[in-house]
Amino acid sequence: MLLKYHCNILLILIVANSICVKASDIRRYSFVVREALYERLCERKWILTVNGKFPGPSLKVHAGETIVVDVLNRGNYNITLHWHGVKQPRNPWADGPAYITQCPIQPGKRFSEKIIFSKEEGTLWWHAHSDWSRATVHGLIMVYPRPGGSYPFPKPDAEVPIILGEWWKEDVMKVLEEFVASGGQPRDSDAYTINGQPGELYPCSAPRRFVMKVDPGKTYLLRIVNADMNEILFFGVARHHLTVVGTDGCYTEPLTRGYIAISPGQTMDCLLRSDQPPARYYMAACPYVNGAGISFDNTTATAILRYAGSSRHTPPEFPKLPSPNDTSAALNFTYSIKSLISKLHPIVVPQKINKRITTTVSVNVFPCEACAGPNGTRLAAAMNNISFSAPPVDILEAYYYQIPGIFSKKFPESPPLVFNYTADFIPLELEIPKKGTKVAMLRYNSNIEVVFQGTNQVGELDHPMHLHGFSFFVVGWGFGNFDPNKDPLSYNLVDPQKRNTVIVPRNGWTAIRFTADNPGVWFLHCHFERHLTWGMETVFIVRSGRGPAARVLPPPPDMPPC
Ligand code: C2O
Ligand code: CU
Numbered sequence: 001m002l003l004k005y006h007c008n009i010l011l012i013l014i015v016a017n018s019i020c021v022k023a024s025d026i027r028r029y030s031f032v033v034r035e036a037l038y039e040r041l042c043e044r045k046w047i048l049t050v051n052g053k054f055p056g057p058s059l060k061v062h063a064g065e066t067i068v069v070d071v072l073n074r075g076n077y078n079i080t081l082h083w084h085g086v087k088q089p090r091n092p093w094a095d096g097p098a099y100i101t102q103c104p105i106q107p108g109k110r111f112s113e114k115i116i117f118s119k120e121e122g123t124l125w126w127h128a129h130s131d132w133s134r135a136t137v138h139g140l141i142m143v144y145p146r147p148g149g150s151y152p153f154p155k156p157d158a159e160v161p162i163i164l165g166e167w168w169k170e171d172v173m174k175v176l177e178e179f180v181a182s183g184g185q186p187r188d189s190d191a192y193t194i195n196g197q198p199g200e201l202y203p204c205s206a207p208r209r210f211v212m213k214v215d216p217g218k219t220y221l222l223r224i225v226n227a228d229m230n231e232i233l234f235f236g237v238a239r240h241h242l243t244v245v246g247t248d249g250c251y252t253e254p255l256t257r258g259y260i261a262i263s264p265g266q267t268m269d270c271l272l273r274s275d276q277p278p279a280r281y282y283m284a285a286c287p288y289v290n291g292a293g294i295s296f297d298n299t300t301a302t303a304i305l306r307y308a309g310s311s312r313h314t315p316p317e318f319p320k321l322p323s324p325n326d327t328s329a330a331l332n333f334t335y336s337i338k339s340l341i342s343k344l345h346p347i348v349v350p351q352k353i354n355k356r357i358t359t360t361v362s363v364n365v366f367p368c369e370a371c372a373g374p375n376g377t378r379l380a381a382a383m384n385n386i387s388f389s390a391p392p393v394d395i396l397e398a399y400y401y402q403i404p405g406i407f408s409k410k411f412p413e414s415p416p417l418v419f420n421y422t423a424d425f426i427p428l429e430l431e432i433p434k435k436g437t438k439v440a441m442l443r444y445n446s447n448i449e450v451v452f453q454g455t456n457q458v459g460e461l462d463h464p465m466h467l468h469g470f471s472f473f474v475v476g477w478g479f480g481n482f483d484p485n486k487d488p489l490s491y492n493l494v495d496p497q498k499r500n501t502v503i504v505p506r507n508g509w510t511a512i513r514f515t516a517d518n519p520g521v522w523f524l525h526c527h528f529e530r531h532l533t534w535g536m537e538t539v540f541i542v543r544s545g546r547g548p549a550a551r552v553l554p555p556p557p558d559m560p561p562c
Contacts, residue, residue, distance in 0.1 A: 056139030078104030092520035120249035184372025199302030263464030265501035265527035278307035387535030444545030469522035
């Protein structure tokens with residue numbers, strides 16, 4: 001009894017102490033969500049922004065720092081913000097996905113969000129996580145080494161944000177409403193953008209294209225994020241190589257290539273040497289989409305890399321990028337990335353697992369009278385045949401306050417229907433999912449493996465799967481159906497890449513591992529916005545462990561009400 005009493009006092013002291021120390025130097029940022037008038041592709045339109053900017057403001061922090069962002073919603077829609085890739089240890093309250101960890105911030109209302117950085121280092125980003133607002137509400141997060149620390153690569157002479165985006169002439173909320181009402185595909189976007197500008201291959205865009213000015217013989221760190229909605233992109237710079245040194249806020253073994261492939265949700269830190277004859281060179285971003293019968297915006301965004309003193313009269317050279325359906329180009333690049341192993345950045349890959357969750361990720365259909373999906377159906381998407389329905393109260397609050405009837409804890413640990421997922425022909429009966437709000441419960445500190453199994457149900461396609469609250473190791477992948485007896489034998493358990501978003505190959509599978517050491521409610525979903533809208537998502541609830549340090553923090557006092 002006495003001992004317990006003692007410990008409690010000690011703990012209060014430690015907690016109180018750390019709050020005191022930190023409170024004085026916590027940096028605060030103000031994010032005002034509001035409409036702003038922007039002109040692109042010869043047309044003006046109002047878009048939702050943060051602080052009137054598109055792309056939004058960058059956050060610059062050090063590893064291990066905690067900051068507060070005061071969010072004020074002056075827009076006309078409910079909104080939430082997500083700090084993509086920030087693990088927020090024990091603090092799911094400020095993670096952001098609407099109806100998963102919070103109810104949205106209503107117009108006129110505020111929410112102060114505490115963002116806790118821990119081991120992330122490199123580039124992450126923030127974006128809206130309600131409706132389709134993230135199309136224009138997003139920005140970069142640059143996470144520098146701790147004060148006094150350094151990069152595990154030669155210090156670049158300068159760094160340049162590269163934010164890839166997607167633009168519709170129409171209001172994105174209308175795009176969303178339309179395709180949800182019709183049951184079909186969303187209409188294609190009208191342009192891709194580099195730092196908010198489409199570039200001169202689009203009408204009225206040449207004068208405002210993004211220009212990156214360089215001096216010869218220098219090294220530049222490109223902090224790249226794909227903030228677009230629905231496409232994996234190829235990106236490259238004419239005649240220049242890109243050396244990947246980090247992905248999703250983790251350092252990698254340097255990998256030098258002529259182009260990169262980057263999915264929505266992913267970030268990449270790349271070094272570029274200005275070692276070519278002084279001139280102007282195009283940088284370009286174009287889609288990778290390989291799926292039968294899928295319409296997509298097949299255009300190319302460009303920007304200019306301009307050497308000091310180069311002539312404006314010689315036309316710039318264009319980079320050689322793979323063609324839009326080049327699966328092997330995309331996957332070769334993606335799966336060549338390896339974690340950096342160093343004393344300062346050790347990695348601990350779970351060698352033994354406590355639980356494997358195998359889940360299909362599929363595009364599906366619901367029967368419908370006259371919808372715009374294939375043969376009059378309504379398009380849907382699912383994981384393990386459950387098309388996720390958002391609850392009326394967020395899952396985090398329902399879990400924390402034990403509100404019954406909001407969600408079920410029975411997300412299946414393997415596909416409820418076993419069939420040849422990647423067969424050429426799959427009967428219609430197998431294409432219809434069930435609706436549900438089911439989550440998977442994970443034991444604190446258990447080692448989890450998740451196998452994402454792509455299917456050819458309505459159509460095969462790559463899926464960028466994103467997990468909140470963690471970085472995971474990508475231990476294996478392949479085409480066809482995952483074989484639990486054979487495939488784990490070829491896993492990389494030595495230096496697999498660490499990510500928060502991974503491209504699951506079309507008609508194939510990907511296996512990831514992580515230790516469930518972050519108690520809370522964490523969203524898992526496809527980062528293609530239309531698939532998220534259709535239900536390709538679930539939630540992991542990591543139970544609390546023993547002792548206060550293994551428990552979810554108490555909620556902030558200003559959680560937005562439902
Ligand atoms: Cu980039 Cu659930 O988010
Ligand atoms: Cu998807």
